Amino acid sequence: MTHIYAVVLTYNRKDLLERCLDAVYAQTRPCDGVIVIDNASNDGTEQMVLDLALPGLELYVLSDNVGASGGFNAGFRMAYQRGADFIWMMDDDVIPSADALQRLIEADESLAARNIKRTFLLSGAYTQEGLVNNAPSLDQRRNRIDYECWPATVDLGVVPVSRATFVSILVPRATLTEFGVPISSMFIWGEDTEFTLRVTRNTPGYLVGASKVLHLRQEGGGAINIRTEKSPARIRYHRHFVRNELFITRKYANRRRLLTTLSHRLWGMFRLLRGGEFYKARIVLQGLLEALAFSPRVESADAPLDSLRVQIRRAVVPAFEMTLPVMSLDIEPASSFLQPEMMPAQ
Numbered sequence: 001m002t003h004i005y006a007v008v009l010t011y012n013r014k015d016l017l018e019r020c021l022d023a024v025y026a027q028t029r030p031c032d033g034v035i036v037i038d039n040a041s042n043d044g045t046e047q048m049v050l051d052l053a054l055p056g057l058e059l060y061v062l063s064d065n066v067g068a069s070g071g072f073n074a075g076f077r078m079a080y081q082r083g084a085d086f087i088w089m090m091d092d093d094v095i096p097s098a099d100a101l102q103r104l105i106e107a108d109e110s111l112a113a114r115n116i117k118r119t120f121l122l123s124g125a126y127t128q129e130g131l132v133n134n135a136p137s138l139d140q141r142r143n144r145i146d147y148e149c150w151p152a153t154v155d156l157g158v159v160p161v162s163r164a165t166f167v168s169i170l171v172p173r174a175t176l177t178e179f180g181v182p183i184s185s186m187f188i189w190g191e192d193t194e195f196t197l198r199v200t201r202n203t204p205g206y207l208v209g210a211s212k213v214l215h216l217r218q219e220g221g222g223a224i225n226i227r228t229e230k231s232p233a234r235i236r237y238h239r240h241f242v243r244n245e246l247f248i249t250r251k252y253a254n255r256r257r258l259l260t261t262l263s264h265r266l267w268g269m270f271r272l273l274r275g276g277e278f279y280k281a282r283i284v285l286q287g288l289l290e291a292l293a294f295s296p297r298v299e300s301a302d303a304p305l306d307s308l309r310v311q312i313r314r315a316v317v318p319a320f321e322m323t324l325p326v327m328s329l330d331i332e333p334a335s336s337f338l339q340p341e342m343m344p345a346q
């Protein structure tokens with residue numbers, strides 16, 4: 001029997017989380033377990049989840065906000081170490097349609113019937129107005145007669161992709177066994193891009209047209225841009241974006257692309273200086289300098305959860321009326337001066 005765990009990462013958005021969980025529990029293909037990773041929220045999220053008392057739900061509250069990267073890292077490892085065959089990962093602002101999970105599983109079965117390898121299955125993400133967001137990058141592998149391969153599976157309602165986000169992604173256990181989990185020290189912005197590029201180097205993932213989710217956070221938003229950013233909390237975190245972008249480009253793109261990206265960031269920094277936005281320029285410079293030595297390690301999915309780095313201060317399984325022992329989680333720190341209360345949403 002196939003065991004599927006849904007994992008939801010949340011931080012200070014309890015109303016969105018409740019909507020997300022309602023949708024997860026309304027699936028036509030029920031999950032075998034649901035894990036909520038609370039990234040040290042302080043808005044009453046923990047009590048809200050406990051009051052719901054949903055069957056099979058496990059809540060883990062981290063003692064520190066370890067960013068989206070650390071939260072996803074923890075969630076994948078938790079589900080993997082519970083024996084999940086598939087991990088269905090999402091943020092708390094994702095509202096899956098009732099058959100979203102079923103469609104992902106059906107697509108996986110259709111691909112398996114043709115002996116087509118796949119590293120993940122992905123839902124299509126839309127705004128309330130029906131606009132596409134979080135679009136993945138089409139896989140551009142070519143066949144032996146030099147034509148792109150992606151049309152080969154359109155009759156199944158799927159297309160191969162490479163770069164993707166964690167907005168309703170179904171990851172098989174075998175993928176995590178072979179490639180590990182997201183890099184926790186990236187902290188925020190880019191951990192999903194790096195992970196999906198890593199696992200699709202030889203085998204693509206697949207976007208499933210019939211699996212759809214509503215992604216609320218992206219409505220009215222756009223590309224991450226420090227020049228237009230107004231929130232002081234988010235501005236300081238743009239150093240992670242700059243650093244992670246250069247790290248990913250250096251690791252997965254060619255030298256020309258790396259030089260282009262570096263030139264673009266330097267030019268952007270000079271434009272900020274010219275406009276008198278010295279603090280923003282300093283943040284960009286900090287990201288550029290950090291990128292020079294940034295070479296994080298990839299953790300395995302079965303790494304032990306008994307390190308002293310980040311403590312899980314509460315773990316509850318309401319369905320069984322039990323509180324699990326407090327444990328510690330090995331999350332590689334991103335920086336010594338992060339302030340969890342200022343953590344922005346992705």
